[in-house]
Amino acid sequence: MSERRFIRLKESTPNLDGMRARPEGYLEATDGTVGDGPWRVRTDEHGFIVTGNDVAAGAPPLVFIGDSFVEATFTPESIRFVSQVERHLQSDGLNFRCLNGGYSGATTLQLFNVFLNKVVPLVGRGGKVVFFLPQSDLPIYFRPHSYWYPTDRYAPLLPPVEPAATDLPRGSSALTAILGLAVWAAQEFGIDLILVSSPHRNATREEDAYLARRISADQHLSLAQRRQDIRTAVHKFVATSGVTFIDADTEFLDKPSAFYDELHLNDSGHDIFAAWLADQLRIRLTI
Template sequence: MSERRYIRLKESTPNLDGMRNRPDGYLEATDGTIGDGPWRVRTDEHGFIMTGNETAEGASPIVFLGDSFVEATFTPEDVRFVSQVERRLASHGLKVRCLNAGYSGATTLQLFNVFLNKIVPLVGRGGTVVFFLPQSDLPIYFRPHSYWYPTDRYAPLLPPVEPEASDLPRGSGALTSILGLAVWAAQEFGIDLVLVTSPHRNAQWATDSYYHRMISEDQHTSLVQRRADIRGAVQRFVADSGVKFIDADAEFLDKSSAFYDELHLNDEGHDIFSPWFADQLRLLLDR
């Protein structure tokens, strides 16, 4: 009997309330600035990670889509930047409810699936989606089959299916095609879409003890090149599409101490990122 195939929806399990500890060996893969944990992780009935804040009745939803940078479950609930942004926006008189739809390992294609099949029917016309470009794209960006790379982590279909098409786009062609679909869908369904570049630890291999310990100089060079290609593709896409845009990556290029590893903010990093990002987002929401 053939195994049944399905499209995986990358979301947290609904109605969770538990404590999360660092996996074995995780601390060794950081620069040591990650907290000790454990950390409380709660989700609502739709699998959104809860902020721990009280929100005003009738508050408008703002969905934060992204990978583990947005998920941020190795951070206290009230420190996570989505939680802090919600409080800061409220302090400026905005009645909003920030919904954390971050999920570790999610790619741009997988986030588009979440956007179209989960977020659209939940927020409806007039809702806001803040789409963080995931760092999880990096390992498959230039690989054969790109966003359709046939592994359990990356494939849009499970069990993974080896693509047969020989002309699947990869690199910037694949990324901008998927982003174009997201912008089109947002327009069709009346959703306010904000595209955001996810910041990362930006440092020289020779002078950054974390990078020097974790990867080789050649690997670091390749990583920098992939990031530069993605950055250029996104900048061209934004210029052509006119989508609302926050370049958080550019803002944090000189703040490597805000990260406990290559991709994730430490607690201090969340405190630095949150007010800046809330103010950037507020300016766009007022438009």
């Protein structure tokens, strides 16, 4: 009998309460500013990571989806930026229940699946969703099968099989097509979608010893080219789609010390990012 296939919903295990330690060798892959851990990770009945804050009963949800940048499980529960944003908004009288739907390795296509099949029926018409463009797109951005790349990490179907089509969209055409579907779905279901570009550690290898140690000159150039292509494509998409947009990528191009590696915020970076993002959201949530 052939093995049945299924669409993977990238989410944390519901009703989890445990401690997460750094994997062996993880510290060597950072600049040393990641904490020691272990870190508590709790999830609710829907698999969203708990913020640890006291929230008023009946507070409307504000859903954050993205990759490991949003997940941030190598950070104390109360310091994760989603948790801090919830407190910042509460202090301004915006009493949302912030739901952390970040998941390591999630691509834009996988996040669209989470949005359509998990978030839409959770928040309903009038719901609010913060959609972070994932850095996880980078490894497959220009590959022939792109978002349908046949591995357990990237393929939308499991077990993965190599796509039969020989001319699948890739790069900016694939990215903007999927984003277009997300924006269209949000409009059709009456959901307020806020698109956010995920920031990263940005510096030259000459001025950043961590990047010089971890990434070759050719790799650094390739990553920069892919990020610039994504940046250009997203800005063009935003200009024509009318989606609400927060450009965290551009804002944090001059803040490499906020990251403990190439993609993840350290504890002080979470403080900086949370305060900035809360200001950006406050403007957009009160319009």
